[in-house]
Amino acid sequence: MECWKFIECTESGQPILRENEKDILMDHSVGLYHGKLKIVNRQSGRVFLTSQRIIYIDDAKPTQNSLALELDDIKSIDYSSSFLKKSAKMIVFLKQQEQQKKDAKKDKNQASLTALVDEVTTWICPICMVTNESDQDLSKVPPVCINCGVSPDFNMIKSSLNISRNITSTTNKKSKDDKNNKEKNVCPACTFVNHSQIRNCEICGTRLPNANIRHNRSNESFKDSRINLILEKDQSSSSSMPPSVEFVQVSFRKSDGVLFTQATEKTLQIFNAKNNKIFNQNVKSINGVDVNANLPLLQTNLKKIGITSLERSRENQLLNNDILFNNALSDLNSLISLANNIERLYRSTKNSQQQTNSSSHRIAKKPALIIDREKFYNKELFLDEIAREIYDFAMSEFNETTTTTQNENIHIMVTLVDFYAIYNKSMRIGTGLISPLEMKEACQRFEKLGLNNLKLTRINNRVLCLSTKDSFNFVKSQILSTIDQNPGSDLLNLTNLINTPSTKTANNNKMETNNWTIGVIMEILQNCVDEGDLLIDEQISGIYYYMNTYWKV
C-alpha cells in the first residue's frame, strides 16, 4: 500500500503539482484497484498523468480521497482492453514492492547483518568514475555501476568504499552523524536540507539522491494518516493496511484508456531516461564559450635569428595581448549581464514583496497544471477543467485582495468581462486563450462540479457577474451606507470612498482595502436607482446619488 501517496489538491479538485512537474494528459471516470481488489471510495474520479506522477482526483471528495502514484515506483505498465462488462484497465507494475520483498528475504537470510541496514555504501566505479550508492553488502553481492552497467571486482573498488551511516540515525540520535551532510538529505541542486523521508526537494523539486534506498528503509515506520484505503471484499476486514501487491490497476469506465496508457508508457520512458542523464554531459560550450577550449598556443620559440625573429616575437606578443584582452572583455561582459540579471531578479522580488507587504505568505498559488485543449478528448471535459481552474483562480486572486479574516465572509463580485480579461491574461497566455463563450459555459458548470462558493449572476438583467452568494447585497448595503454618510457622491467619488479603508476596521489594526471595480459599483447603483433606494441628480458634471428620504416606494 506504500505506493499510494496522498496528494493535496485545491478545493475545486485540481491537483497541486510540484515545481517542474508538468501535466501531460487526463482522463475521466476512472476507478482504482489495489492488486485485484477495488479501493472503496476511489471508483469515480479523474486521472492525471504528469511528468512525475499519476494522480487520481476523486470526484466526490477531491480534497480527501485523492491519491498519487510516483512514476519512480513504477516498473512497467500493461494494458488490458475492455471485454464484455469488464472495463479497460491500465495495469501498473510496481518496482518498489519487488525490492521490498527482496529486502525482506535478505533480512531473513542475513539476520546478523542488520547493522548494515543502517548504512549506505558508496563506491566509485573504476571504469567511469561514477560514485555509486548501494545498501547491500558489496563483498557478497557484486554491485553494478549505474552509469556504465559494468559490475566491477570487489577488490578494485575496495579502496574507494565509503560507508556512511545515514538513514535511521535520526532515531538513533548519534550526534557525530550530524556532521554528515548526506543524512540530512541535502538537495544537490539548491542545498536545501529536506526531511529525510522526502524524495523530491521541497524547494526546487529536484529528485534527491538515495531516495529509493532511504525511502525503503523508513517507509515501514512512516504512514500517511491522510490515506485511508479500504479495499472492497477485504478479507481481513480489519483496519490494518491491506497487503502489498505487485501491481495496481487504473480502470477506465468511459473511455478505452488506450491513449492514456500509451502516454504513460512514453512518459515513463522519458522519465527513466531523464533520471539517468547527467546534466551538461556532452556540453561543448556555455554562452558561446568553449568549455574545453584551450587558449591558442602561440609559437614563442625564437628559433630564427636577427631582425625577423625580433619582429616575429613582437607580433606574437601583440597577438597574445589581443587574445588576452578579448577573453577578458568577454568575461567582463558575461559578468555584467549576470549582475544585471541578479539585479533584475532582486528588484522584481522586492516589488512583489512590497505589493504583498504584510501578507507575504498569501502569495497566490500558481497552479502548475496546464490545461491544454489537446489533452482532452472532448470539449465537455475541457470546459469542466477550465471551470475548475477559473474557480481556483478567482478564489485565490480575490481572496488576496479582500483580506477578510473569515473565510465565509469573502465577498467576490466581478463582471465576467473584467474577469475574462484577467483570467486570459494571467492564466491562458501560452496555453491558448479561451473564448468568451467558453468562459461563460465554464462558469455555468460551477454548480454541477460542486463548486458552490461562486456563481454566475446577472445584475439588472444585463451584466453577468461572477459573485459569491450574498456579495451583491453586501456591496449594496455598503454603497447605501456610504451614500447616507456622503450625500451627493458621484460614481468616482463613491468608488474611492468604498475602496479606502474604513475607520472602523483601522481601529482593529487591520487595513481593509476593498477593490470593487467601478463597473460593479455602477451596476449596483443602477439597481439601487431602479429599486428606488437612491435618487439621482443628473448634471453636466455627472450623476450624483442621494438617499431616497422623501419619497417612499
Next chain:
Amino acid sequence: MQPLPPIYSFPPLYTRQPNSIIRNQQLNAWIDLILQYARENKCWTMAKTGTSTADPKFNIFHNESIQRSVSPMFIDEIWALMIKQSKAIVNNDNNNNYFILWQNIDSWASLILQWFEDSNKLNQVVTIYELSQGDETINWEFHQMPEPLLILALKPLCKRNRATMLKDEDGAPIAIKVI
C-alpha cells in the same frame, strides 16, 4: 416671500428620476411646491418656464442657491400632470401662461357664493371687475383673481342656476347676478 419646504433644496428633485414609482411622487412633490408657492404669494398665473407673473425675478424651476434647474422636458411633464389633475389651466389669452388652481374651480365657486351671501349681494348685479378688484372682496382669497379665471369659477354657479351672467355686446361676460 415665504420660504419653500426643505425638499426644494434637494438636488435630485431637479432630475427626472428613472424609477416610475419614484417619479410619480417626484411630480406630485413639484405640484405641491407650485401650489404652495402660488397660494402663499397669490401667484395666479405662471409662465410655462416657471417664472411667476407676480414676481418676474422668481423662477420656481430654477434654484439659485443650489445651482439646479429642471430640464424643459421635465417641466412639460409637470405641467401636463398638473393640467390632468385640474391644478392648472391653460390661459386662453396667452398660451405660455397657466392659471394655478390651489383650490379647484368648485371650491372657488362656493367661496364666491359665500361672499355674495355674506355681503348681501344676492339679487344684485356685480361686475366681474368689482369681484376681483373691488374693495369689498379685499379680505377674501379670490381677491385679485384674474378675470378669465374668475369667469371660469363663476360658471358652476350659472350651471346650478344660482347665477346669471350678464354679457356685453361682444358676448364677453362683464357682470353677474346671483339669485
